[in-house]
Amino acid sequence: MFDVNNLKNCSLPSYDKSQLKAGILHIGIGAFHRAHQVCYIDKLLNLGDKEALKWGYISGTIRTNQKLINDLKENDCQYILSANSESGTTNSVIGALKDAYFAGEGHSDELIKYIATSDIKIITYTITEKGYFVDLSTQKLNLLDDEIIYDIENFNSPKTAIGITVAGLHARKQQNAGAITLLSCDNMPNNGAILKQAILDFAYKIDKELATWIEKNCTFPSSMVDRIVPAVTDETLDSIKKLVDMRDKSAISTEEFSQWVIEDDFANGRPSLEKVGVEFVGDIESFEKLKLTMLNGSHSLIAYLGAYAGLKTVDDVITNKEFYNFIKKYMLEVAAPLVEGLPKEVSTTDYADKLLHRFANPHLKHRTEQIAMDGSKKVPQRWLGSLEYLLDNSRNYDILAIGLAGWILFCGGNDENGNSLQVSDPLQEKYQGIYAQNSSTKDIVKGFLAIDSIFTEKLIKDNNLVDKVEFFIIEIKNNGVIKTLSKVGE
Structure with a gap:
């Protein structure tokens, strides 16, 4: 575990992380998510926005191994972000991630539980194009894919992001936990519509009443995200260590530029991200x-x-x-x-x-x-x-x-x-x-x-x-x- 107080050339969170509550759940906790969506919440928190304290992130991975999650948990889910431009590098500790989970095969229970809670009002996704299992020629969920078939047949222990989400929404409906926004952050045109189609196609195979509840209680805004985030290597971690005088196994390197454009269609409130540069639009x-x-x-x-x-x-x-x-x-x-x-x-x-x-x-x-x-x-x-x-x-x-x-x-x-x-x-x-x-x-x-x-x-x-x-x-x-x-x- 690194001691943030011993870091050099590195800005620290100005807010009290112990006061942070989870309001957003994320599926796909790779480097991009931690350099993009989490950073926007972190910036909002650093402005002193007290309302932002209820919009902390809980994030899970369903594909990568458990090492990243273990590394994050060692540091109370804080990590160093190194932002590079031609004029130099700035380093900061990002603290807006409240917790992280490995939700691979046999470990999806935690994410399903959180989706079902009323505190979680938004789910975001970075699962890449293939994580939606949508046939782009038909714009329908590929119900013949082996992983989708598995999730339908094993609905209580799904493996895919789509299966986990629908299982969570099923529990949310049962617990009367309220409306929720499902926000895709992957590089696809009409990513919100694609996510909606995948979720509804899956839900209809499980329970028609559930699918009807989703249509009435969930929104699926599209978004456009932009920030270049290279894969983390040992060389990346060594470079950051030289700058801050401490090694962080979960550190990430990115560019200074960042952009997020979102259709303003939220089912149950949202953080005031326009304060930190997010563009909310009617048509994306x-x-x-x-x-x-x-x-x-x-x-x-x-x-x-x-x-x-x-x-x-x-x-x-x-x-x-x-x-x-x-x-x-x-x-x-x-x-x-x-x-x-x-x-x-x-x-x-x-x-x-x-x-x-x-x-x-x-x-x-x-x-x-x-x-x-x-x-x-x-x-x-x-x-x-x-x-x-x-x-x-x-x-x-x-x-x-x-x-x-x-x-x-x-x-x-x-x-x-x-x-x-x-x-x-x-x-x-x-x-x-x-x-x-x-x-x-x-x-x-x-x-x-x-x-x-x-x-x-x-x-x-x-x-x-x-x-x-x-x-x-x-x-x-x-x-x-x-x-x-x-x-x-x-």
């Missing part, structure tokens, strides 16, 4: 599209093409002239024209410039292979809507075809220098099968573009798209990523 769609296409879409281009080029981190990629020009061209010519309905004060050109500046932050060391994870869930959200728009309007789609070429090459498991790449994806075995069963580039491309859980029927049938992606794969193999991009980014 334009903000979602801005981030998904310009930031997340760019990140995926950087991840697949950068990793295949042998570049390890985002700043390594974006400080390369050819990559910089290519990514900027994507932002301004592909992504920006698709974003409509933004407030007049929001400029896509300014947004692009700020993103490029953030990507170049040398302190973050955001790994390309980390961003490349779960491409089968991310590619449809980040690229394919834009691709269909370009095709429908007979516009040039070379940049996204190069992106798909980079993704397919990355999934082959080696970079252009023959070094192995870490491919982590639910469809990894399928990718390996496509490479094993096909020898020609065209057949490999056809295999990837025929995956109907990723691509729509319209894209699957587009032979011109196959030809173009094949062309760019051959270009990259013959000339390398950098030279290929230089022809497009001019």
Whole structure:
């Protein structure tokens, strides 16, 4: 356990943590949650807002091992956050996390119990796209998924976030604990609607009266979250230790920038987060599209093409002239024209410039292979809507075809220098099968573009798209990523 009073160069909470009560439950206690949602509550508490004392966080993890939870509990669920900018680093102890739980298989009871209590008025989620088990082509819960089947058959001991939530809401209904807000904080368009669909589809399989109660007593606002939070490594912890003169096993490193935009549709009150910069809006769609296409879409281009080029981190990629020009061209010519309905004060050109500046932050060391994870869930959200728009309007789609070429090459498991790449994806075995069963580039491309859980029927049938992606794969193999991009980014 670290003694906060012995920390150097580190700001401490100005509030009395012993007075903190839990009002928000979170599922998915990774680094992002602790660098984003918890930090906003912490900022509000540090303003001296006494009402904020009833909005502390209780957070649980259902996927990672128990080590993080143990590390947090050793420090009374306090941890050091190191925020990096070009002007320097600021360190602070975050105290807004009241408690943390491991809720993996066989350990979901605590979260279910808390969901059923009247003190908990909001549940937030960072469970990634795959944690919702929604088939994006039908926008319905995949009731044939083994984990969902397990949770329906073992409703009293669920394993998924969806199952745990519905079990908690069932107990909440029985205890007459009141209305509650379910707030998705994952990078998906209409994330609130997706969460609602998953919860209701599951609930209807359990009890129709429960589903009706949920529809009447729960709201599902969408949100847009933004903060770059690299995975924590030993190097991260060592760097923070040098700054504060003490090692914190649960410390995290992030950038200074942070943004949270939320639809203002809460069922049972909310903290006054507008005081610390959260934007509450009536319609979030334009903000979602801005981030998904310009930031997340760019990140995926950087991840697949950068990793295949042998570049390890985002700043390594974006400080390369050819990559910089290519990514900027994507932002301004592909992504920006698709974003409509933004407030007049929001400029896509300014947004692009700020993103490029953030990507170049040398302190973050955001790994390309980390961003490349779960491409089968991310590619449809980040690229394919834009691709269909370009095709429908007979516009040039070379940049996204190069992106798909980079993704397919990355999934082959080696970079252009023959070094192995870490491919982590639910469809990894399928990718390996496509490479094993096909020898020609065209057949490999056809295999990837025929995956109907990723691509729509319209894209699957587009032979011109196959030809173009094949062309760019051959270009990259013959000339390398950098030279290929230089022809497009001019």
